[in-house]
Amino acid sequence: MQLTKINGNTYYIPAPTNIGVFQFKDKYTLLIDTGDNNQQARKISEIVQSNNLNIKYIVNTHNHIDHAGGNVFFQEHYPGSLFHASEDEKLFLENAYLFPMYLYGGSPVNELSRHFLKSKKLRIDEVMTAGTYKINDDKFEIIPLSGHARGQIGIGTRDRVCFLGDSLFSREIVAKYSFPFLFDIDKQLNSYKTIEELDYDYFVIGHASQIFSLTEIKDLVKFNRDNLNYYLDLALDLFTQPHTREEMLEEICILEELQLDFKEYYFSLSTIGAIIAYLHDQEELKYQIENGKLYYYK
16 A cells, blocks of 8 residues: 555555545645545555645545545544535444444344444534535535445546546456445436546546546446446346345346355345336336235336
8 A cells, every 4th residue: 555646636545445635735635535444544544644744634435334444543543634425425424323224124133233333433524515615725526426325426636536436346346246236226327427427537436456547437437337237137137027125136146156245145135125126116117015025026
């Protein structure tokens, strides 16, 4: 992990979750996301400090633990720092129990929830709204990119660099986890359109080993859209016969040879729910309850 310049005053720290860094004229910095845990956050802090910079502002693109798990560390070690997020993500960031609750559909078993719950409560100081947003007298573009998370945002700097969070997945990630974790299919499809209309020179996504050009990011949008449409078409074909939500996940796991652990099962079941909701709202599916099971069918 090291501080890597992209353009102008905009940098990033390549990591399991890529961390954006913007340097202000007064040597204060803005971090975009904070990594998965205290260990990663400590390393990020050491890298920034070794470059004679001071952390003061933090933006979370969304609430998922791999993007916000270092918040507590920075909250404790940089008491004057200011945390920013969208209104919807503020709700989830400040109430960590909500994420495993919606994954599980009730009060979750400990094995699911323990990874996402922190001993100390997070705080968000400022709610960011779409459009031009000023931090420390510098202007940034805040871009709604809902789909993977309800209130996910991207952020663009004056150096023509745009950070996209998890609105897109790299080819390497899709090769490993082809079935994406999505909250809202319709909004995800709209986010693809939004990204295609952005005018930046450099793009950073949460999990990738490269920086993307404008042409490359448009190619990646197509790749992600095609992958999602593949699963939408597959689900619609399978719903020719009635399936419960769990049966649909079972079919897709068998057909695509997906190997899931306990946590990944619930991530994938959430995506199945999002797909069913999307197809149902598009009037592609009907449902019937029989013998205590809820079946959907084409």
